[in-house]
Amino acid sequence: MRYISTRGQAPALNFEDVLLAGLASDGGLYVPENLPRFTQEEIASWAGLPYHELAFRVMRPFVTGSIADADFKKILEETYGAFAHNAVAPLRQLNGNEWVLELFHGPTLAFKDFALQLLGRLLDHVLSKRGERVVIMGATSGDTGSAAIEGCKACEHVDIFIMHPHNRVSEVQRRQMTTILGENIHNIAVEGNFDDCQEMVKASFADQGFLKGTRLVAVNSINWARIMAQIVYYFHAALQLGAPARSVAFSVPTGNFGDIFAGYLARNMGLPISQLIVATNRNDILHRFMSGNQYVKDTLHPTLSPSMDIMVSSNFERLLFDLHGRNGAAIASLMDTFKQGGGFSVEEDRWTEARKLFDSLAVDDVATCETIAEVYKECGELLDPHTAIGVRAARECRRSLATPMVTLGTAHPVKFPEAVEKAGVGQAPALPPHLADLFQREERCTVLPNDLKQIQAFVSQHGNRGKPL
Numbered sequence: 001m002r003y004i005s006t007r008g009q010a011p012a013l014n015f016e017d018v019l020l021a022g023l024a025s026d027g028g029l030y031v032p033e034n035l036p037r038f039t040q041e042e043i044a045s046w047a048g049l050p051y052h053e054l055a056f057r058v059m060r061p062f063v064t065g066s067i068a069d070a071d072f073k074k075i076l077e078e079t080y081g082a083f084a085h086n087a088v089a090p091l092r093q094l095n096g097n098e099w100v101l102e103l104f105h106g107p108t109l110a111f112k113d114f115a116l117q118l119l120g121r122l123l124d125h126v127l128s129k130r131g132e133r134v135v136i137m138g139a140t141s142g143d144t145g146s147a148a149i150e151g152c153k154a155c156e157h158v159d160i161f162i163m164h165p166h167n168r169v170s171e172v173q174r175r176q177m178t179t180i181l182g183e184n185i186h187n188i189a190v191e192g193n194f195d196d197c198q199e200m201v202k203a204s205f206a207d208q209g210f211l212k213g214t215r216l217v218a219v220n221s222i223n224w225a226r227i228m229a230q231i232v233y234y235f236h237a238a239l240q241l242g243a244p245a246r247s248v249a250f251s252v253p254t255g256n257f258g259d260i261f262a263g264y265l266a267r268n269m270g271l272p273i274s275q276l277i278v279a280t281n282r283n284d285i286l287h288r289f290m291s292g293n294q295y296v297k298d299t300l301h302p303t304l305s306p307s308m309d310i311m312v313s314s315n316f317e318r319l320l321f322d323l324h325g326r327n328g329a330a331i332a333s334l335m336d337t338f339k340q341g342g343g344f345s346v347e348e349d350r351w352t353e354a355r356k357l358f359d360s361l362a363v364d365d366v367a368t369c370e371t372i373a374e375v376y377k378e379c380g381e382l383l384d385p386h387t388a389i390g391v392r393a394a395r396e397c398r399r400s401l402a403t404p405m406v407t408l409g410t411a412h413p414v415k416f417p418e419a420v421e422k423a424g425v426g427q428a429p430a431l432p433p434h435l436a437d438l439f440q441r442e443e444r445c446t447v448l449p450n451d452l453k454q455i456q457a458f459v460s461q462h463g464n465r466g467k468p469l
């Protein structure tokens with residue numbers, strides 16, 4: 001499988017290189033040159049497979065030529081064996097023909113584990129074959145950092161540096177990062193905000209001299225392997241609800257458009273998905289596009305669903321690329337307009353094409369809490385605020401009551417006690433057994449000033465299993 005850039009100017013890469021690449025050299029994002037397409041018979045034959053075996057069948061075409069079948073099978077079995085529920089991604093029924101796909105049974109209790117548990121193992125596999133080491137640098141406001149650290153903690157060929165804004169992440173989120181101890185794991189609390197952290201990651205990619213030749217790898221949501229891993233659970237859910245003989249609809253709590261883009265790909269690979277709902281919080285750039293064909297930046301609003309607090313959706317470019325007939329020059333020009341501070345609209349027929357599949361809703365904090373309370377009262381299920389936004393959008397936007405509606409349950413409610421308390425449904429639930437002693441565990445973290453030179457010096461002093469590069 002070869003991968004091409006959405007801006008048309010970067011060289012095509014194979015899977016192995018795309019795994020190690022961040023942005024393409026032309027500023028675009030990598031997408032498969034040709035998407036695999038499965039027949040209805042083939043999809044039907046996968047019903048009832050264990051999660052890791054389904055994952056092998058869905059993802060195999062994407063890694064062909066880079067990872068041997070036997071190795072890939074073993075990696076997938078290990079990856080999804082690390083989840084705390086035997087079904088890996090269980091479906092829970094809320095109401096008539098309404099479901100939540102629980103994607104929070106991984107080590108850090110959010111759906112990001114599905115991709116990052118796999119990414120860490122794939123990186124280590126490829127790097128040991130090549131005899132190379134890499135450094136990962138990432139910025140996090142919460143979920144991504146812990147999932148990335150959990151995913152890489154066993155990697156022999158990776159040192160990971162995760163920056164979070166000092167005193168500005170919740171205690172559960174901080175402890176989920178800082179209590180994972182290992183000589184290749186480095187938590188940095190930056191005396192600044194999330195944007196400062198992200199800027200320093202960007203600046204480090206732009207000028208890598210401090211790494212003395214060691215390759216720098218990105219694990220943010222533009223990494224292709226993350227999207228790839230998320231395609232699987234759409235198949236997993238739909239097969240249980242009667243696909244491919246009948247269609248299924250999904251509602252997806254959305255920030256950077258990574259998770260829902262995976263659903264779009266699943267549909268293009270042959271899965272009968274009749275509707276995809278983009279559920280956003282008050283940071284609603286995607287809702288404004290889907291409802292009014294305006295893609296315009298707004299200021300950032302902090303909400304009760306912080307993992308969706310974004311101003312720009314980085315993976316949206318991948319959808320735009322398809323909507324424009326995969327014309328890289330057109331995307332480069334749109335993105336240029338956007339970068340100059342202008343918003344944009346796309347031509348009417350392209351927007352109409354998108355709207356055949358996508359609907360959207362922006363849900364504010366009040367409605368989020370209302371939905372948590374409503375669902376709790378109806379069936380005793382306690383939703384996290386991100387999932388609640390998905391359920392709200394599912395209820396308001398669904399096109400057909402006859403089609404099963406699945407909301408992606410993106411996080412466990414224990415991660416977001418503030419929203420649960422505001423919803424007035426009592427105490428947040430207890431931490432699951434593997435995290436029960438989280439508040440007693442030893443933490444390891446270095447506080448550093450908001451200063452690029454000092455951060456980079458720290459990385460180069462500790463980037464080789466804690467020793468200097």
Ligand SMILES: *Cc1c(COP(=O)(O)O)cnc(C)c1O
Pocket residue numbers: 110111112143144221253254255256257258259260307308386410411
């Ligand atoms: C990251 C995250 C999202 C948003 O996913 P995107 O792929 O960025 O759209 C939603 N909910 C939770 C809990 C998350 O951690």
